[in-house]
Amino acid sequence: MAADTAHFAVERLTGHHMALLEAGRWEATVARIGVEREGEHPLDAILAWPEPTHDDERFPAIILLPDIFGVRPLFDDIAHRIATNGWCVIAPEPFSRIPRKKREHMDIDARFAAMPDLVDSQQLSDIKACAAYLEAMPECDGHTPGLIGFCAGGYYAFKAAQAGVASAVVSFYGMLRTPPAWDGPGHYGPLDSEPAQTPTLAWFGSLDPWVPAEDVRRFAATWRRPHRSVTIEGADHGFVHDPDRPAHRAQDAAYCWEESLRWLRDPAE
Secondary structure (H helix, E strand, O other): OOOOHHHHOEEEEOOOOOOOOOOOOOOEEEEEEEEEEOOEEEEEEEEEEEOOOOOOOOEOEEEEEOOOOOOOHHHHHHHHHHHHOOOEEEEEOOOOOOOHHHHOOOOHHHHHHHHHHOOHHHHHHHHHHHHHHHHHOOOEOOOOOEEEEEOHHHHHHHHHHHHOOOOOEEEEOOOOOOOHHHOOOOOOOHHHOOOOOOOEEEEEEOOOOOOOHHHHHHHHHHOOOOEEEEEEOOOOOOOOOOOOOOOOOHHHHHHHHHHHHHHHHOOOO
16 A cells, blocks of 8 residues: 555544434344353353344444443443444453452452453453354344454553454554553553554543553554544543543544544545
8 A cells, every 4th residue: 555644643633512422223232241262251241232124234343342440331331322323242341350249349449450460362362252252143244343442441452453353443542551550471562562453543632641642653653554543632531431530521522433433334544
């Protein structure tokens, strides 16, 4: 492909007067499921899918990687909203190897303390298991799913892009380097590893302390083409997915959702 400097620009946007992802035209169902993993107990996950309006209707698929708080009602709602827009969605629990009864009582400090014990190869294996599950669903079109991740899920979204396990990737304020408090022998930093194999759209906030501007500039200059890097002026970490966070920016969230779903349908080439 001919060089295109647009793929290396860090876009900076301001003042979009929009709201959260709106429900689409499909009826959708949400369920909690277990995804089979070889040699391990099933992976806890949320599954959401649209109800076909005719016998031959099939839908593309998305793997949705939650933030550090994992699978919870917020992500039931997000998965449902995406499904009503015509997607099959699966959201896996990132701490699935911690017993559920213990995990349910883990606060933010406990989850931060558990991050160094996560292993990238296991997280990617879970993503592959989710992809296989979606590809086998009769409601899905059988193609390789796209992937969206938020915060810690955005950090793993970058690694999924490098591993080539999704058709296209969207990362919302994912860390480009492993935070020191999370570092462990099973981690690598996205900027410190191989070039991505997958088209990637990355959203950042200009005030995000977890993703320094220099890291964003390096991402924009070195990530695989095609990619798109967008910085929202005045936005802090976590400005899109959780309306209860002080950082939430309802005026920007729907624009980010619209562009993200468009990217997953047809990533820039």
